[in-house]
Amino acid sequence: MKELGNKVRERTRRRTKSGLDINNKKFKKYTTEYMEKKKTNVNLTLTGKMLKDISVKAKKNAVEIKAKDKKAKYHQYMGAGKSKVIRTWFGIGKDFERILKVLIGREFRRINKKKVK
Secondary structure (H helix, E strand, C coil), rough: CCHHHHHHHHHHHHHHHEEEECCCCCCCCCCCHHHHHCCCCCCCCCHHHHHCCCEEEECCCCCEEEEEHHHHHHHHHECCCHHHHHCCCCCCCCCHHHHHHHHHHHHHHHHHHHHHH
C-alpha cells in the first residue's frame, strides 16, 4: 500500500510543480505583486516545503497521505494571500482516479496471492 501512496505523492508533486490542479487545469494566476517576488509560473513552490512535507503512511488495507505543512490548507480550502485564492492542488482528479483503481486492484490481487500460499 505504501507504494501506491508514494505514487500518489510523486504525481501530486510533479503535477503541482508543473502548475496544474487536481483536474490538470492551470492554477489561477498569482497577483502582480506576488509575481514580482516569485518571478515564475504558478506552481505553489516558493520554498518547496509544502510539497516536500507530504507524508505517506501505510496501514493494513489502506494508505494515508497527508499534507503536513500548514500552508497547504490555505491553498486548498481557505484561500491563499490577500485575495484568498483557492488552488485545489491536493487530491486525486478523475484521470488519476481511473489509474489508481487499476493499481489498487493489482495490489489487492498481490496481497491475496500471498495469503493463499
